[in-house]
Amino acid sequence: MNGSLVSKKNELIEKLRVLGIVDETLLSTIFSIAREDFIPKYLRNQAYENAALPIECEQTISQPYIVAYMTQELKVNKSHKVLEIGTGSGYQAVILAKLCKRLFTIERHLPLYTAAEEIFKKFRLFNIITLFGNGIKGWKEQEPFDRIIVTAAAEDIPQKLLSQLKDEGIMVIPIGIQGETQHIVRVTRRGGEFDFKTCVPVKFVPLLSGIVHSS
Ligand code: SAH
Numbered sequence: 253m254n255g256s257l258v259s260k261k262n263e264l265i266e267k268l269r270v271l272g273i274v275d276e277t278l279l280s281t282i283f284s285i286a287r288e289d290f291i292p293k294y295l296r297n298q299a300y301e302n303a304a305l306p307i308e309c310e311q312t313i314s315q316p317y318i319v320a321y322m323t324q325e326l327k328v329n330k331s332h333k334v335l336e337i338g339t340g341s342g343y344q345a346v347i348l349a350k351l352c353k354r355l356f357t358i359e360r361h362l363p364l365y366t367a368a369e370e371i372f373k374k375f376r377l378f379n380i381i382t383l384f385g386n387g388i389k390g391w392k393e394q395e396p397f398d399r400i401i402v403t404a405a406a407e408d409i410p411q412k413l414l415s416q417l418k419d420e421g422i423m424v425i426p427i428g429i430q431g432e433t434q435h436i437v438r439v440t441r442r443g444g445e446f447d448f449k450t451c452v453p454v455k456f457v458p459l460l461s462g463i464v465h466s467s
Pocket residue numbers: 311312313314337338339340341342343344345358359360361364385386387388403404457458459460461462
């Protein structure tokens with residue numbers, strides 16, 4: 253990595269601290285991962301700006317603060333089995349895989365799914381299990397999950413995902429209509445009950461059903 257990217261990365265970590273990311277393990281994990289490896293080459297210089305950036309298939313790699321915020325809200329540890337809906341670039345997946353036991357991640361765009369699989373191999377992260385499919389249905393064969401993170405916005409929380417969450421499990425998901433203000437919602441399961449907490453405003457690409465074979 254060139255010197256200017258290193259100093260931009262340091263500045264980004266400081267910005268995340270100011271914005272309330274206090275989990276030092278999370279901050280050092282973010283520091284250890286080269287975000288430029290997950291974005292198109294022509295955007296390399298913007299890798300450490302606190303901004304969402306375009307990736308293939310008209311999708312986006314989320315803003316670093318939101319990646320950090322959602323991960324912090326998820327309270328992941330090394331014993332957890334985690335489900336991510338929306339693999340996208342694979343950036344959020346790699347961060348989670350370093351913090352949990354096993355990460356299951358689902359993507360509905362085939363080119364993104366294929367590119368992410370290559371990246372996970374390159375990073376030698378063998379605790380990531382990928383699926384090309386519609387994540388709204390969750391992952392029946394692998395349930396229940398300690399943690400679920402959805403990285404695309406839904407109008408309502410998919411019921412199938414709630415049912416695949418373990419007791420005392422946490423789910424973090426952006427909720428809201430496209431073009432209007434969406435919010436991160438944190439759901440905690442307590443037996444048959446669910447506690448909902450509305451958190452920061454966000455702007456995410458939509459959670460859509462079906463699968464797409466080309467870009
Ligand atoms: N976590 C990603 C964010 C990618 S943007 C990252 O770190 O880069 C959201 C992703 O969710 C897109 O790739 C989009 O194709 C995917 N997506 C949207 N609806 C989906 C669904 N129902 N199932 C699986 N993936 C979905």
